[in-house]
Amino acid sequence: MATSKRFKKAIEGLDSGKTYSVEEAVKLIKARATAKFDETIEVSLNLGVDPRHADQMVRGVVSLPSGTGRSLRVAVFAKGAKADEARAAGADIVGAEELAAEVQAGKIDFDRCIATPDMMGVVGRLGKVLGPRNLMPNPKVGTVTMDVTKAIKDAKGGAVEFRVEKAGIVQAGVGKASFSEEAIIANVKAFVDSVMKARPSGAKGNYMKKISLSSTMGPGVKITLSSVDAGGAAV
Secondary structure (H helix, E strand, C coil): CCCCHHHHHHCCCCCCCCEECHHHHHHHHHHHCCCCCCCEEEEEEEECCCCCCHHHCCEEEEECCCCCCCCCCEEEECCHHHHHHHHHCCCCEEECHHHHHHHHCCCCCCCEEEECHHHHHHHHHHHHHHHHHCCCCCHHHCCECCCHHHHHHHHHCCEEEEECCCCCEEEEEEEECCCCHHHHHHHHHHHHHHHHHCCCCCCCCCCEEEEEEEECCCCCEEECHHHCCCCCCCC
């Protein structure tokens, strides 16, 4: 592939073999986020796990202290009073069987999905549709709950779900290029800390192998583990 002039300029001054402190990395990434839109800042973690084994699955949710910079559309599967509660709490889409039919038909106009426990019989049939999009409600990350108000507020207030991919990678957006350096650093540290706390029982040896930071259109920068791992939980 041809390398654009903008990207060539973005990688000037970067040492691909060097790891930087999180503070240095954020400064470098922000300076190189020069696209005409507000680029998303993304963190990628390379973990020493094999998610094909159930005892090495890593997943969870973290509320980023500075938010994500995104306006999420939230769908809630609920009936009766809980449906009314969801609407009052700011859910964008609320429904039951009729919403399930729309999802089954491929109409998925939302970024986060929440369900009350009594609706999981209906939602469970949507696993093949919602699962690959990482939208399936799950009690472990607080999206199957009777407290729909809290779940909606968390989703819209900066909560980020994460799940390890087949190659042992966990990645997520942790802000926008327009955020201050301090806000991005706080979000990165909160995300890494949450992934560390989600270390599964089957993980042996070095759990956190590599961390890198990038913007949507920019190069990646490797981060020194010790700059984001004050508790030494990476090993």
